Amino acid sequence: MVLAACGWADAQTDVVIALNEVYLTYNSDNNVNALENINLNLHEGEFVCLLGSSGCGKSTLLKIIAGFITPTGGTALMEGQPIKGADWHRGVVFQQPPLYPWLTVEDNIKFGLKMRGVAANESQKRTEEYLRKVGLLEFRNNKPYELSGGMKQRVAIARALVNSPRVLLMDEPFGALDALTREQMQTLIRNIWWETKCTILFITHDVDEALALGTRVVVMSRRPGKIIKEIKTDFTYSITGENSNRTRYSTRFQMTREEILDLINKQDLCYNI
Numbered sequence: 001m002v003l004a005a006c007g008w009a010d011a012q013t014d015v016v017i018a019l020n021e022v023y024l025t026y027n028s029d030n031n032v033n034a035l036e037n038i039n040l041n042l043h044e045g046e047f048v049c050l051l052g053s054s055g056c057g058k059s060t061l062l063k064i065i066a067g068f069i070t071p072t073g074g075t076a077l078m079e080g081q082p083i084k085g086a087d088w089h090r091g092v093v094f095q096q097p098p099l100y101p102w103l104t105v106e107d108n109i110k111f112g113l114k115m116r117g118v119a120a121n122e123s124q125k126r127t128e129e130y131l132r133k134v135g136l137l138e139f140r141n142n143k144p145y146e147l148s149g150g151m152k153q154r155v156a157i158a159r160a161l162v163n164s165p166r167v168l169l170m171d172e173p174f175g176a177l178d179a180l181t182r183e184q185m186q187t188l189i190r191n192i193w194w195e196t197k198c199t200i201l202f203i204t205h206d207v208d209e210a211l212a213l214g215t216r217v218v219v220m221s222r223r224p225g226k227i228i229k230e231i232k233t234d235f236t237y238s239i240t241g242e243n244s245n246r247t248r249y250s251t252r253f254q255m256t257r258e259e260i261l262d263l264i265n266k267q268d269l270c271y272n273i
C-alpha cells in the first residue's frame, strides 16, 4: 500500500488535542511531581508514540488526555474545549483489557453503543464491522476467558473504535503479548489507523515498536516528566510486508533507534547517580 500520498498523516492538519504548559502533582503523602511543563499537540490523523523510562509520567499524560485526571497546572484541550472527564470521543486501550467477563465478545464490543443509546440496528452493523476488522467474527459468542491475550486485546481495540472516537489512547497495549502476536497486533493497528484515519497516542517501552508505528515519536525525561525530543518518522509507511526487513535494517532506522535509546539511557544514568 502506498501511503506517502495520504495527506491526512501530515502534521499540518488540525490540532485535535492540545496540552499547554501542563503540570501534574499527585497529592499523595510525598506529593509526586509527575509532569512538568508539557506542551504537546496531537494533529488530526497522527500516530504519536510516547517513549520514556519507567515512572516518567507517560500514563499520567495519557490519563489527562483521557479525562481521568485533571492537570494541576496548565490546560488540556480537545478541539479547543477543556477536557472535562472521560467521554467516548477519546477511546482508551490498556495493557490488561478490562473486559466484562459475563458478556460475550460481541456484547463487550457493543456495550458502549448501548450505553449511549445508539439504535439497535446501527449498533449491530457497527459491531459486526469491527468484529470483522479485528478478525473475531467467529468468536463473537465466546466469553473473554475463552480468548488468548491477543484476542482479548483485539476485543478491547474494537470496543474502543466502534464508537468512532476522534482519538485513540493506547497505554502499552501490546506489552503483555509474545513477540509474534505483538507483531501481528502492530500490523492490525496500523491497518485500522490507515482505514479509520483515527488520531492515535500510543505508549510503549519498545523503541522498535514506536518507530514501526508512529508518524512522530515523543521522548520524555525521567520524572518529573518533560518532553525532551520529538522526532517525525515515516517508517510506518514502508515497514509492511516484504519491505519490513529492508526498512528495519536501514541505516536511517538504526540511527534513529540509537538516537532515541541514547536519550533514554542517559536519563536512566542520571537516575542511578
Ligand SMILES: Nc1ncnc2c1ncn2[C@@H]1O[C@H](COP(=O)(O)OP(=O)(O)OP(=O)(O)O)[C@@H](O)[C@H]1O
Pocket: 026, 027, 028, 032, 034, 052, 053, 054, 055, 056, 057, 058, 059, 060, 061, 223
Ligand atoms: N495515583 C497516584 N498517586 C501518587 N503517585 C502516582 C499516582 N499515579 C502515578 N504516580 C506516580 O507518578 C509517577 C509517574 O507515573 P506514571 O504511571 O505516569 O509513569 P509511566 O511513565 O507511565 O510509568 P511505567 O512506564 O512504569 O508504566 C510515578 O512516580 C508514579 O509513582
